[in-house]
Amino acid sequence: MELETPFPYQLVGADFLASKAQALLADVMGLGKSAQAVRAADLIGARDVLVLCPASVRINWLREFTRFSPFDRPAAAVLTGKDGVPTSGVVVCSYDLLATEKVRKALMAVSWDVLVLDEAHYLKERGAKRTKAVYGYNARTPGLASQARHVWRLSGTPAPNDASELWTHLKSAGIVQDQYWDFVYEFCTGFNSDYGFRITGHRNTDKLKQLLAQFMLRRTKEEVMTELPPIAFHEVTVERSAVELDPVFYEQTRLKTPDQFFAELKLADNTLRQALKTVSGAKTPGQDKLKILEAMAGSMVTLRRYIGMAKLPKVCEMLDSELAMGLIDKIVIFAVHKDVIEHTRQRLAKYGAVTLYGGTAPDKRQKNIDRFMTDPKCRVFIGNIVAAGTGITLTSAHEVAFMEADWVPANNAQAAMRCHRIGQTNPVRVRFFSCEGSVDEEIMTTLRRKTAELAKIF
Missing domain, CATH: 3.40.50.300 (P-loop containing nucleotide triphosphate hydrolases)
Known part of the structure; x- marks a missing residue:
């Protein structure tokens, strides 16, 4: 099968990921973030790659490696909690299946070269089971991210609602040490209500941008328009x-x-x-x-x-x-x-x-x-x-x-x-x-x- 040729901006994105142990590729939808992650894995010579993604795109992720990588890695998707869990090559698993103890334990037993977190905004809730399974339950019980040399997050909307949703990613990447509420009070505005603190806006955005710049790359379609076909x-x-x-x-x-x-x-x-x-x-x-x-x-x-x-x-x-x-x-x-x-x-x-x-x-x-x-x-x-x-x-x-x-x-x-x-x-x-x-x-x-x-x- 003839490999597809990446666009110049995708080569830049792949180089960016390959240079980072912790990264967030936040290109808007349609710019081919998965292709950039596949090429980046090739650039660092990664053999064992774990991709976590929504269930609906598991099979397509396997196809992405076929389309963009010349490397002959074994590749398989975990489709049910009853399936055997592959422990080498490219393994694609849905976030939902991490709730299955058998799957989580099998994946935790492997030292992954790369962990790709597709649609990483699925991990925005600090208390969610899947977030804990990936980023860790506490200092004594680490998550899957601790088993990977490189952790690459992919999302065109890393914070769909407000800046507080960036905390899980920044904390797990070691960019901030603040606890959640310290982070919220520093970067979000709001008020106390009967249902807790209601976030209404953002503050200290320049500082937040500086933090994100340490591990995030984001391009819009307008920025790469000249490279895209009509x-x-x-x-x-x-x-x-x-x-x-x-x-x-x-x-x-x-x-x-x-x-x-x-x-x-x-x-x-x-x-x-x-x-x-x-x-x-x-x-x-x-x-x-x-x-x-x-x-x-x-x-x-x-x-x-x-x-x-x-x-x-x-x-x-x-x-x-x-x-x-x-x-x-x-x-x-x-x-x-x-x-x-x-x-x-x-x-x-x-x-x-x-x-x-x-x-x-x-x-x-x-x-x-x-x-x-x-x-x-x-x-x-x-x-x-x-x-x-x-x-x-x-x-x-x-x-x-x-x-x-x-x-x-x-x-x-x-x-x-x-x-x-x-x-x-x-x-x-x-x-x-x-x-x-x-x-x-x-x-x-x-x-x-x-x-x-x-x-x-x-």
Whole structure:
């Protein structure tokens, strides 16, 4: 697999991390903090790397090492508390699993070259179990951070609410010795209430900036704008979730029992895998795979729909977190199937989600587009790739997510360009979400690459 080339600012970030035993990389979302951490691990010759992250991105972290590192490290993710816990190479574990004594003890028994704390704001609460498991319970009971030569924190929002949330990171890094309340009184303003001290603002910000400068690097998109492409395409792999089958699935396939249904799905999956495998060694494997996808699209409708529903929960979980944290303002989500669109709308309804697909009433189509373009409270637009892929403008967003992709790459390119057109003032990031452990991974990789090529034309 050909390695992806980092941007110049990512090389600077990797050098920064590699030079620090304790560090916080606070680049805003979308600048590729994980890629910088992977390169930094390579720079220091790290073999044993532990990545702690939200559950929804465990599999994608494994892919990041494949995409950006030439080192042949063993790599595995801890998916349940019952799993065996790897003790060498790249190990990816969720913060939630640290509550499992078996997992925590196994990880504590290893001397890690690097501990990467992805979305480090998950550790902002000093009393939370996961914070204690990482940074230590007390002087006598250290946490995982004590087992690593390098501890690198990654977060675009290290203090989502106020400066007090920086204390856990600064304290664990040895930059401040103050106890929590001493830190709060020095850097926060507020008042005593019936519920305790209420923080209302900040003070001594110059001193706080000096403390942060000892271990933090932060860049905004505006600062690196000249290095970013106007539109960039990425692939994100998520874990599959169980799908609650409805009668429509059975009606479409004329199968009466779940066993028959899953047997048919497995057959379709194997047939598609074998067909794609036959052209893997061809001179133009990508183009040949597209021909196979185009030829088999009609016979794979149920499998495609099932995969779309299987990855939907984890994708929505990730996007929900990004929207809630303010990491993204607005987003356009594309899909193929109506039920994938509607289930996505239901999960993201609190962000004023609107939809556009074949069944959308004509009088509502333009209303939904206009609302997304003008209403700050309408932060999510979910459209069918064909119905919403041409003739409309969605430049109020510069984030695009393909929950599902059309097997005709030109349709995907046209859809993505709804955000990348006249009126757009920001670089556009397009993410293709693939379902781990399924043929969808290979398909989405092929479609992403071809879509990116075609986007240069449109």
